[in-house]
Amino acid sequence: MNVKITTIFSLLLAVFVLLIVAAPVRAIPISPDKYYFDVQFGTVIEDRLLIMGRPELEDRTTLYITPVGMIKEGEEHERSFYLPDVQDPAEPANWITVETPSIEIGPGEEVWVDWKMEPTRYAGCGTNLVALAVTDSPLEREGEEGGVITMRKQLISQIHLTMVATDEGICSENTVNLELLAFSIDSRFPLFNYDTVPFVTRIRNNGNLISRSPQGYIEVFGLGDKITVDFNPEMLDIYPSTTRRFDNTWIDENYPHEGNFFEKLLYEISHLRIGRYEARLGVTKNADPALVATASFWIIPWRILAVLVGTMLLVSVGRRFAGRKNKRGREV
Numbered sequence: 001m002n003v004k005i006t007t008i009f010s011l012l013l014a015v016f017v018l019l020i021v022a023a024p025v026r027a028i029p030i031s032p033d034k035y036y037f038d039v040q041f042g043t044v045i046e047d048r049l050l051i052m053g054r055p056e057l058e059d060r061t062t063l064y065i066t067p068v069g070m071i072k073e074g075e076e077h078e079r080s081f082y083l084p085d086v087q088d089p090a091e092p093a094n095w096i097t098v099e100t101p102s103i104e105i106g107p108g109e110e111v112w113v114d115w116k117m118e119p120t121r122y123a124g125c126g127t128n129l130v131a132l133a134v135t136d137s138p139l140e141r142e143g144e145e146g147g148v149i150t151m152r153k154q155l156i157s158q159i160h161l162t163m164v165a166t167d168e169g170i171c172s173e174n175t176v177n178l179e180l181l182a183f184s185i186d187s188r189f190p191l192f193n194y195d196t197v198p199f200v201t202r203i204r205n206n207g208n209l210i211s212r213s214p215q216g217y218i219e220v221f222g223l224g225d226k227i228t229v230d231f232n233p234e235m236l237d238i239y240p241s242t243t244r245r246f247d248n249t250w251i252d253e254n255y256p257h258e259g260n261f262f263e264k265l266l267y268e269i270s271h272l273r274i275g276r277y278e279a280r281l282g283v284t285k286n287a288d289p290a291l292v293a294t295a296s297f298w299i300i301p302w303r304i305l306a307v308l309v310g311t312m313l314l315v316s317v318g319r320r321f322a323g324r325k326n327k328r329g330r331e332v
């Protein structure tokens with residue numbers, strides 16, 4: 001019975017591995033993944049998209065390049081894409097013309113796709129969002145107004161079009177208006193042993209322009225050397241009228257995270273940190289005015305305390321034992 005079960009399991013495992021190896025590679029790299037343009041009414045944008053065939057592709061593949069609408073969702077990386085109503089002149093996706101809507105690409109090949117964008121007089125001030133979708137099958141419209149579509153991130157090239165002037169004149173009210181909603185320690189109990197302290201920051205952009213990669217630092221003060229953590233090293237943007245969540249973590253690169261108890265103990269003793277610490281956020285690059293806030297947490301090095309308490313207990317027990325021994329000696 002056990003032999004049969006083992007045989008069946010081995011066959012299933014072999015089939016599973018075969019399916020994985022034989023599965024076609026659908027992710028096709030594209031470049032760039034983001035465009036940024038500042039234009040005025042009457043400007044025609046002409047650019048190119050590079051599509052690269054992975055060397056491991058087995059056959060030539062037909063790909064389709066389609067302009068789609070883009071909407072920012074949530075506070076992290078979520079976005080939704082949709083096929084717009086082709087009769088809507090105010091839809092940015094309808095301003096784009098792709099010279100070759102479909103191409104063939106083989107292993108290791110590179111294909112350039114030319115496209116152009118001509119905003120209509122319905123283009124609004126501020127940053128307009130649109131994208132180029134690269135798919136292995138044509139996108140189909142669901143109903144007259146189109147439908148939301150789901151695609152892998154590496155198959156989307158985002159286009160951020162900022163209108164600085166429309167057919168009605170200069171967009172004098174274009175602005176980036178950042179509001180710091182929260183800066184805190186991302187833990188219910190802000191108590192830590194040494195490092196791995198998580199920070200969460202929420203910033204809202206109340207303006208109509210995209211905020212390009214606001215950056216700064218989180219500095220931590222307390223016993224020991226000052227700690228500096230880069231804020232937004234991924235250079236994430238904050239879209240108009242949306243809130244972005246940023247996650248940062250202080251991790252000491254020299255700390256022996258994979259070490260044993262005594263290696264960690266020796267490091268914590270030689271780099272002693274204990275007590276209350278204050279974290280200060282300062283977002284100064286691409287943020288006017290600067291965003292500043294503070295948060296506090298505690299570091300209690302339990303390994304050091306455990307060794308101290310254990311040593312004290314051993315000393316106390318040793319003294320009692322020695323005292324009893326001396327007492328018996330005097331009695332004799």
